[in-house]
Amino acid sequence: MTQETAGPRRRWTLGVAAVVAVLLVAAGAVVAARLLSRSTPAPGPVAGPATPTASASSPAPAQASPTPPPGADLTGPLNLLLVGVDTRVSVPGWEPHADAVLVLHMAAGLDRGYLFSLPRDLVVDIPAYPKAGYPGGRTKLTHAMSYGSRVPGDKKHPSTAQGYELLRTTVSRYTGLRIDAGAVITFNGFDKLVDTLGGVDLHIDQRVASIHRRPDGTYRDRVGNTYTGPQMVYQPGDRHLTGWQALDYARQRYTAGGDYTRQRHQQQLIRALVRKILDQGLARDPGRVEQVVAALGKTLVYAGGGRGLVDFAYALGGLPADGLVLVGLPGDAVGKGAAYRGEQLRPVGRQFLAELRADRAEQFLKTHPTLRVRT
Template structure:
């Protein structure tokens, strides 16, 4: 591979790393970049290549306007919605639930991005969605995916794409951010992704006992009294996790810190996966990337509002690898009497969203450093 072709491929990769979370999005962009490079000459320097001085006896040839790179008109700010979905396809009539809801906001200029989670039980106003026969209501955020996925007359085949559409609208109205693109990844797709990358190295910041898995990876039996049997335990410290372990660790919320600790662990896992992709140099191994994509199959849904994945990848190509800032938004339980209704963000969390929209996120985080999530 020549230096000229290696450079744009590296840009595809950096763009996707910035686009983040789901590495399959990263893989898809690299593959798209490779296919594009087969049919389109690699772009030259921004100023354009030097041209020889025309001779006095020959007229200067007409020069065609340079073709702008993909996504050249994307200057930011940009917002991406990343969703982890519990499909439980083996359970008849089960509707997909949004088990993890993450938003990445890229600042104007595309040099810094902020990744934050919204609680799955956040109480929000979900708008009416006639396509699924949903009249609208105020309930938990996770249900937006479920209600939107309903296909009238076909309970056996819910639509994840529809569910994402209603969830995207709900998140956009709550945060005040326009969602430009996003991805939905199933549990099984996440397992395959991590395994295809050879596992992930992660600092576990607290002891976590799994309610779902045994130490050998098998599911724990569930009875009327709850889960029983030996538990998989993730001890505090540096750990190497395979696919099911990474997903299982990031799922646990019945731990110290509850769902907010789970959100932190999910964000830390995303950053660890980004580091994994950079360390392995996948941009220099397109055959390996294509293998990852084939492994994932149909376990991801990508939506870009009419934009190609390549457009976003190339536009974000100049973002430094350390330009991703993790943010934890604190919240509290809400309800009437002793009945739990869901979660709400504390005033500092809602204020962060307002400052983010106004382009003042970095200044706000300097004044509220506890919102930054550390590895």
Template sequence: MTQDAARPRRRWLLGLAALVAVALVAAGAVVATRLVSRSGPGPVAASATPTPSLTTGAPVTSSPTPPPPPGADVKGPLNFLIVGVDTRVTVPGWEPHADAVMVMRVEAGLKRAYLFSLPRDLVVDIPAFPKSGYPGGRTKLTHAMSYGSRVPGDKLHPSTAQGYELLRTTVSRYTGLRIDAGAVLTFFGFDRLVDALGGVDLYIDQRVASIHRRPDGQYRPHTASGYVGPQMVYEKGKRHLNGWQARDYARQRYIAGGDYARQRHQQQLIRALVRKILDQGLARDPDQVQQVVRTLGRTMVFVGGGRRVIDFAYALGGMPADGLVLVGLPGDGVRTGGAYRGEQLRPIGRQFISELRAGRADAFLTAHPTLRVKT
């Protein structure tokens, strides 16, 4: 493949990394409503119209006008909602829960993006949703997916796509951000993707003991009293993780810092994945590019408001490797009469969202550097 031919493929892949790597770390399972197109622009036919030469009069072939690249008309700012969903498909009638909710804001020039998480237990106003018969109420954010997924008259087959619709509306109203596109995805292809990349290098910032896995990667037995048996432990320091280890590490929330630490670890893993894809120069290996694309296609459902994932991916392809800024929004527990109700963002977290909406996120983060997630 020539350098010129590889460039469009590289732009597409890097944009895909910036968008999809976010989704890959979110925990959950997907009910696939449809697969998005993964093909790039078709070949351009050469024009056979001759034009006279200014020097010899011999006919020459004029160069065709290339079509615009995918997503050439995509402009910022853009807001993406990435959701990891726990569907427990083996349990009939289990309503999907949003275990990870991430928002990525891409600024107007498409050169800088901010990624932040909303707590799954964030107390929010969930609007009425006639499709599922939900009357509306104030409760935890994770329940928006559950309540929206209910199909009247069919308790055995909840709709994850329908639940995503209500969650998207809820997040948009809470943040004041218009959601342009989003994704829900599965745990199950994540292991294969990370392994296809040769694993991922990550700095583990605290000791994490897994409640789900043994050191050999097998699942720990679950009894009436909880999980039992030896635990996989991720010690602090620089580590190389394979697929199941990366996914397992990003799932853990019964650790120091709770769900806020899990959000941080998911974001750090996103950054590590993006760097891995960039550093390996995958665009120079067409076979590996196609392998990654096929893996993503099996594990992700993209909701693009009429646009294909390739449109957004190509538009984001010019973002530099350090253009993705990770932001951690602190929160506190909400209690009523001593009973725990959920979480709320601290004022500084709500202020960040307001400044982000106004296009002043960089200045706000400069004034409040502790909000930046270290990698």
């Protein structure tokens, strides 16, 4: 491959992988298809680091051994942390809050994925983080992102990447899972992503009234903590949602079931988007993927522990469309009224995490079918 063609190809594959920030599974299929159409993987497993096998003394390029595609050496289990943050860019120094915290666990064979949410108000032990001047403490999970984002001596420019780092460590210690990679996407980025894909078809499972938006999509008036004016209402049934509608629907937690309902809706939306990408045949249309990449822009932050996002995307390329399992972990309040401190997972939720670590998630879900989130 020439240098001229390598540049665009790299931007394209990394761009598809950027979609993985919200749709890691779908992008895996996209990247895998694109790479397989460009090159032939080396037969058999890759031993050691992936390096070019062509010799400088080879008489002709055609006789050089093909280079294994990125991510061909990645094996499961893998754990990926997906974070949706509320970054109010209009407010100087506003610290990012982790409003949606999802973990995608890929089983050892990388042919089965389990997506579950952790409550934003989950009471956890957040470790000390000297880089941000945070001494550590026991508080709500969402604060890990905020506290970690602080840059000593610079209150106007919090670091989303730092916030993710502390959140990742906190989630890893709580779940007992090693986090291999992850991404953070802002609300604006998610809105753009859905619109670029032409909207999303979603089954709405209960009536949801928006506290943020009017029926025409404009924001409702706010005085203090009170919103006024007409409300956008999402009625049960099969609906087609635009970007702002999908985001608005998935944000609402003042509904029957509270934040646990919101977690379910976020998971359902992600799976609906996965299906949208697969149904559109996005893997066969580089031009459409370029549109998605351009729409995301700087609304995405990726962290891969030294591995490129395209590596993980390729590794997940073989996941079947029905291989993504949504899991709802029930919880309870810690304290009531003025003594409310946050949320905690019920024993069955903590037991699921233990079974996940032991690679027995599928067996556990068979005996606890109510944990599966239906669409």
